[in-house]
Amino acid sequence: MRVLPPLLRRKPAVAVLMCVPLFALILGLVAYPFFHALFLATLNKAETAFVGLDNFTFLFGRQTFWMVVRQSLLFALVAVVFKALIGLAAAHAINTIPTKGQRKWRGMMLIPWVIPPALSTLGWWWLFEPTYSAINWGLTKFAMPAVPWLSDTFWARFSIILVNVWVGAPFFLIMYLAALKSIPGELYEAAEMDGAGPWQKFFFITLPMIRNIIAITTLFSIIVTLANFDIVRVLTQGGPLNTTHLFATYAFRVGIESGDIPLGASVSLFMFPMLAILAFIILRNVRRRAASLA
Amino acid sequence: MALTAGRTRRNVLKAIGASAAGALAAPYVKTAGSAGRLRLGVIDHWVPGTNEVLQRILARWGEANNVEVTIDFITTIGNKLLLTAQAESRASSGHDIYALEFHMVPMFKHRLVAVDEVVEDVIATHGPIADISRQAAFLDGAWRGGPAPAMNASAATVARRDLFLEHAGIDLTELFPASDARDPAKVDRWSWEAFSDAAAALHAADRPVGAAIAPVTDSSAWLAQLFASYGAAVVDERGDIAADSDAVREVLAYLTRLTEFMPDSVYAWDDASNNRWIISGAGSAIFNPPSAWAVAKRDNPDVAQHLWHCDAPRGPVGRFRAFNSVFWGIWDFSENQSAARDLLRYVAEPEVIVAMLEASQGYDLPLFRSHYDRTSVWAEAGPPAGGLYNYALRGDERTVTDGYPAPPEIAARISMQRIVPNLVARVTQGGDSFDDAISWAENELEGVLRG
Numbered sequence: 090m091r092v093l094p095p096l097l098r099r100k101p102a103v104a105v106l107m108c109v110p111l112f113a114l115i116l117g118l119v120a121y122p123f124f125h126a127l128f129l130a131t132l133n134k135a136e137t138a139f140v141g142l143d144n145f146t147f148l149f150g151r152q153t154f155w156m157v158v159r160q161s162l163l164f165a166l167v168a169v170v171f172k173a174l175i176g177l178a179a180a181h182a183i184n185t186i187p188t189k190g191q192r193k194w195r196g197m198m199l200i201p202w203v204i205p206p207a208l209s210t211l212g213w214w215w216l217f218e219p220t221y222s223a224i225n226w227g228l229t230k231f232a233m234p235a236v237p238w239l240s241d242t243f244w245a246r247f248s249i250i251l252v253n254v255w256v257g258a259p260f261f262l263i264m265y266l267a268a269l270k271s272i273p274g275e276l277y278e279a280a281e282m283d284g285a286g287p288w289q290k291f292f293f294i295t296l297p298m299i300r301n302i303i304a305i306t307t308l309f310s311i312i313v314t315l316a317n318f319d320i321v322r323v324l325t326q327g328g329p330l331n332t333t334h335l336f337a338t339y340a341f342r343v344g345i346e347s348g349d350i351p352l353g354a355s356v357s358l359f360m361f362p363m364l365a366i367l368a369f370i371i372l373r374n375v376r377r378r379a380a381s382l383a
Numbered sequence: 384m385a386l387t388a389g390r391t392r393r394n395v396l397k398a399i400g401a402s403a404a405g406a407l408a409a410p411y412v413k414t415a416g417s418a419g420r421l422r423l424g425v426i427d428h429w430v431p432g433t434n435e436v437l438q439r440i441l442a443r444w445g446e447a448n449n450v451e452v453t454i455d456f457i458t459t460i461g462n463k464l465l466l467t468a469q470a471e472s473r474a475s476s477g478h479d480i481y482a483l484e485f486h487m488v489p490m491f492k493h494r495l496v497a498v499d500e501v502v503e504d505v506i507a508t509h510g511p512i513a514d515i516s517r518q519a520a521f522l523d524g525a526w527r528g529g530p531a532p533a534m535n536a537s538a539a540t541v542a543r544r545d546l547f548l549e550h551a552g553i554d555l556t557e558l559f560p561a562s563d564a565r566d567p568a569k570v571d572r573w574s575w576e577a578f579s580d581a582a583a584a585l586h587a588a589d590r591p592v593g594a595a596i597a598p599v600t601d602s603s604a605w606l607a608q609l610f611a612s613y614g615a616a617v618v619d620e621r622g623d624i625a626a627d628s629d630a631v632r633e634v635l636a637y638l639t640r641l642t643e644f645m646p647d648s649v650y651a652w653d654d655a656s657n658n659r660w661i662i663s664g665a666g667s668a669i670f671n672p673p674s675a676w677a678v679a680k681r682d683n684p685d686v687a688q689h690l691w692h693c694d695a696p697r698g699p700v701g702r703f704r705a706f707n708s709v710f711w712g713i714w715d716f717s718e719n720q721s722a723a724r725d726l727l728r729y730v731a732e733p734e735v736i737v738a739m740l741e742a743s744q745g746y747d748l749p750l751f752r753s754h755y756d757r758t759s760v761w762a763e764a765g766p767p768a769g770g771l772y773n774y775a776l777r778g779d780e781r782t783v784t785d786g787y788p789a790p791p792e793i794a795a796r797i798s799m800q801r802i803v804p805n806l807v808a809r810v811t812q813g814g815d816s817f818d819d820a821i822s823w824a825e826n827e828l829e830g831v832l833r834g
Contacts, residue, residue: 134834147833152826219648220660240651242813322461328598329650330808342598343830345469346462347799348490352830 129354136351144355153331154356157339161360164246164335165314168253172310173303175254176261183262184269195266202259210323213252217324242332245325249333252320257310264306268299301375308371315360336360419719420451421726424471424478426464426534426709427456428743429674431681436742437533444729450722459484459600460654465799471714479717480726482534485519485708485784486795488527495712497525501724505530505731510753515782516708519791528710529727530750532739536672537748537782538604538705539774540578543590544691544767546667550588551581559693561762561769563777570778571697575612578696579641585667586644592668593645593660595652595804596811602652602804603785604705605670610634610803611783612698617802617824618789622832626806626824632817633699635810642811650812662686670695670705673746673764673771680766688766692774706782708750733757745771796831 133140148154183194201209216223217238225235238248276294285293296303318337321327327334327342334342336356344353423441428434434456445452455478457464468487471477472494483491503526506512512530520528547553558569582592595602610616615630625631642649648656657669662679664686669675679687695704711730713723729735737758739747745760755775764771776782785803786794797803802824809820 147830150826151830152823219651219656220646220665221663237647237651240648240812245651325651326598326653328808330813331598331805342800346465347796347831348469349796349830349833 126354126358129351130358132351134349134351140351144351145359148352148355148359153334154339156331157334157336157356158359160246160332161315161335164250164253164317165311168250168257168314169307169310171250171254172257172261172314173307175258176306177265179258179262180265180269183266195263198262199259201255202257202263206256207319207323209256210252210320213248213255214324217248239325240329242329245329245333249320249324252324253314253317256320257314260310261306264302265299268302269295272298301378304371304375308368311367312364315364418449419722421445421453421480421719421722422478423452423454423480423482423711424457424464424467425454425480425482425531425711426484427458428533428746429672430677430743430746433533433739433743433746436738440532440730440735440738441726444726448722448725450719450726452726457482465490475714475716477716478714479719479723480711480713482531483528483710483712484534485515485706485710486786486791486798488520488710488712489522489791489795491712492522492527494715495527496715496717496720497527498529498713498724498727499526501529501727501731502526504728505751509731509733509751512750513706513708513752513782515706515784516710516750519708519784520710522791528712530731531709531711532730532735533743533747534707534709535748535750536707536746537774537776538601538608538670538695539672540668540693540695541661541671541673541675542592542668542691542693543661543666543686543689545689546585546588546590547581550590550667551584553577553581555691555693556769559691559773559777561772565778570694573694573696575609575637575641575696575698579637579644582641582644582668590665590667591644591646593649593652593657593666594670595654595657596642596649596808597652597804598801599652599654599804600798601654601657601671603798603801604707606803606807607783607785607787608670608695608703608705609638609698611703611781611787612695612701613637614698614700616788617806617828618786618793618797618832620788620790622790622793624825624828624832626821626828631821635807635817635820638807638811650808661690673744673774676770677744677746684766691767691770692772694773694778694780702778702780703783704776704780706748706784708784745774748775793831797828800827800831802827802831 129136130144131139131141133143179198183191183198186194219237219239222235222238224238229235236244238244272295276298277290280290280294315335316337317335318341321333321335321338322341325333327338331339336359340353340356342353343356344350425437428437438454441452441454444450457467464482464484465487467477468481468483468491471481472491483495488495502512502520516530516535520526542555544555547555557566558573559565578592585591594605596606610631613630613634615628615634617624617626617631619625652660657666657671658675658678660666661669661671661675662683664683673692676687676690676692679690695702711727713720713727717723733754736747736749736751736754740749740754740758741760745764749755761771761773761775762769784794784798786797789797805827806820806824809815809823810817813820815823
C-alpha cells in the first residue's frame with residue numbers, strides 16, 4: 090500500500106489543497122474583474138493615462154448620474170420590501186399545507202425564479218408591449234383604459250419593479266420556508282398552552298427565530314437587486330427619459346455603448362462602498378445574534 | 384423586381400442567386416496574399432432572404448480564391464453588433480472582417496487597420512463616395528473600413544398613399560412619382576409644417592403618423608434629419624456645445640406640436656415597433672428603410688400595396704435624410720489581412736452591389752452614386768409599382784447622421800447616449816421648459832466631450 094507524502098498527511102495541508110480550485114475561481118472570476126474595474130476607473134477615456142479619482146468627481150457633476158442613484162435605491166428598496174413580504178406570506182401559506190402536498194406548491198412557486206430572467210422578461214415585454222400589450226387588450230375588452238406600461242415614467246418604473254418582484258419573491262419564499270421548518274414545534278405548542286394567539290406566535294416566536302435568515306436574505310437580495318440589468322435592458326432600455334436606468338444599465342450605456350469604459354467602470358463601482366457598509370452592518374448583527382443564541 | 388403571381392419569392396431569390404453566381408465569374412484579380420481562412424461578422428439583414436444571397440456570394444469567392452470563408456450574421460437588435468465588436472476589440476480575438484455602422488467606425492478606429500489602397504482604388508474606379516460615408520470612415524487621414532455591400536440604408540418617409548390622399552388631401556404618388564418627372568414647386572411644399580398638418584388630419588381619422596422618441600436607433604435617425612432641416616445641432620462642427628440656440632428651440636416647438644398627433648407609445652418604441660405598427664395597418668407614416676414594406680408584402684399585402692417611399696419633408700434650411708453607411712473593417716488582430724483586403728475590394732464590385740440590392744429588394748443603398756444606374760430594382764419593386772423609386776435619393780435631399788454636424792467621434796457618442804431623443808422627450812413627454820431641457824442636454828454633452 091502506498092503511503093501519502095508527509096505533507097499530504099497533515100490535515101491543514103489537505104484542506105488548503107482542496108480549497109485551491111475555489112480560490113482559483115474566486116481569484117479569476119471575482120478578484121481579478123474587481124481590481125481590473127478599479128484600475129479602469131482610474132484611467133482617462135482613451136485608457137491611456139492615469140487620472141486618479143477624476144472619473145468619480147466628473148460623475149458627481151452629472152444630473153443623470155444622480156437620477157440613476159436615486160432610481161436604483163428606490164428600485165431596490167421597493168422591490169426588496171415587496172419580495173420579502175410576498176415571500177413571507179407565501180412561505181407561511183405553504184408551511185400550513187400538510188407536508189405531502191407541499192412539494193408541488195413549492196415547485197410551482199419557484200418557477201419564476203428558475204426561468205432565466207432575460208427569457209421570462211421577454212414574456213413580460215409582450216404583455217407590456219407599447220402598442221399591442223396583451224394586458225391592455227384584456228383591459229380594453231372590459232371597457233377599461235389602456236395603461237402606458239412602458240412609455241410613461243411612473244408605469245415604466247412600476248413595471249420593472251413588478252417583474253423584479255415576480256422573479257425574486259420565490260427566493261425569499263424558499264429561504265423563509267426553510268427557516269420556518271427549522272423552528273421547533275414545541276415552542277408553538279408551549280405558546281398555545283399559554284394562550285398565545287396567531288399574531289403573538291408570529292411576533293414572539295416566528296420572527297425572532299428567523300431574524301438571521303431575514304437579514305441575510307435581505308442583504309443578498311439588495312445586492313442582487315441593485316445590480317439588476319436584464320429586466321431594465323429588455324423592458325425599457327433605461328427609458329423613458331432615463332427614468333428606469335439602474336447602476337448596471339447606466340454603466341452599460343456609458344461604458345459599453347458609448348465607448349467610455351473608465352466612466353462606465355466608475356458608475357458600476359459607485360455602489361460597492363454602499364453595499365460593503367450595508368453588508369458589514371447586517372453581518373455584524375447576524376454574528377452578534379448568533380453568538381447570543383449560542 | 385416585382386413579385387407577380389407568376390414570380391414567387393423563391394423564384395426571385397433563385398434568379399438573384401444565379402446573377403450572383405454570374406458576378407463571381409467576372410474577371411477578378413486577386414493578390415498573392417489570398418488563401419487561408421477568413422471569419423466575417425456581418426449584419427443580420429432585415430429583409431428576408433438577403434443573408435442567403437450574401438452567403439452564396441462570399442462562399443463562391445472563397446472557393447475561387449482558396450479561402451475558407453465563415454460568416455456570422457449578427458443582429459443589430461439590442462445593440463448586439465456593437466456589443467460583439469466591443470468584446471472582440473478588447474479580447475483581440477474574433478472575426479477578421481467586421482461590419483460597422485457609421486457610428487462604430489470612430490469608436491473602433493484604433494483597432495481597425497487602414498485600408499486606403501482598397502478604398503482609393505474603388506473610388507478611382509467608381510467615382511466619389513457619398514460625403515456622409517467619407518465623413519464616417521475616413522478618420523485621421525486614413526480609411527478605416529471598406530464600403531459594405533449590405534445594410535447601407537436611409538430613413539425614407541414611408542407613408543400610406545391611400546390614407547394621405549383620403550384624409551390629408553396629399554397625393555404622394557403625384558408629389559414623388561416613380562420617375563424623374565417631379566414638379567419642383569409641389570415638392571417644395573412638402574415641408575415639416577405640411578407634414579404636421581397632415582399628421583393632424585390623420586390623427587383625427589385615427590390613423591396617426593408615428594416615429595420613436597426613445598433610446599433606440601430609429602429615434603436618433605429621424606430626429607437627426609428633422610434637426611438638420613431646421614439648422615439645429617447640439618454640438619457644432621468644431622466640437623463645441625451648441626444646444627442653446629434659437630434653431631433648437633424652434634425644432635422643439637415644432638415637435639411639441641407634432642407629437643400631439645402621435646401615439647403616446649412612441650416613447651417606448653424599439654427599432655421594430657414602427658415596422659409592426661405600419662404593417663398592422665394602424666399607422667399612416669413612419670421613417671424607415673423598405674424593410675417595413677418588404678415584411679408587409681409577406682405578412683399583410685393589403686397594407687404593403689399602399690406604402691409609398693418619399694423624400695423627407697423640408698425644413699427652413701433644407702431637406703435632409705438620415706443615412707446609415709455601413710463599412711466592413713479589418714481588425715488589427717486579423718491573421719489574414721491580405722485576404723481580407725482582397726475581399727473588401729471584391730465586395731465593392733458593381734456585380735456584387737447589384738446582386739445584394741436586388742436580393743434586398745432595394746434596401747441596400749450603394750455608397751457610390753454611379754451604382755444607382757446599374758439597377759432598376761427601385762422602379763420595378765412592388766406592389767405598389769414604383770413605391771420604392773424615391774427610396775433611392777432622387778431630389779434635393781442631403782444625407783445626415785445622428786450627431787451631425789459634430790466631428791465623427793463626438794457624433795458617435797451623441798448617438799449612442801441618445802441625447803437628442805431624450806432632449807426631445809423631456810419637452811414633449813416630461814413637460815420640461817425648453818431652457819431646462821437644453822440645460823440638461825448641455826450637462827450630458829459635457830460628458831460626451833470629455834477627454
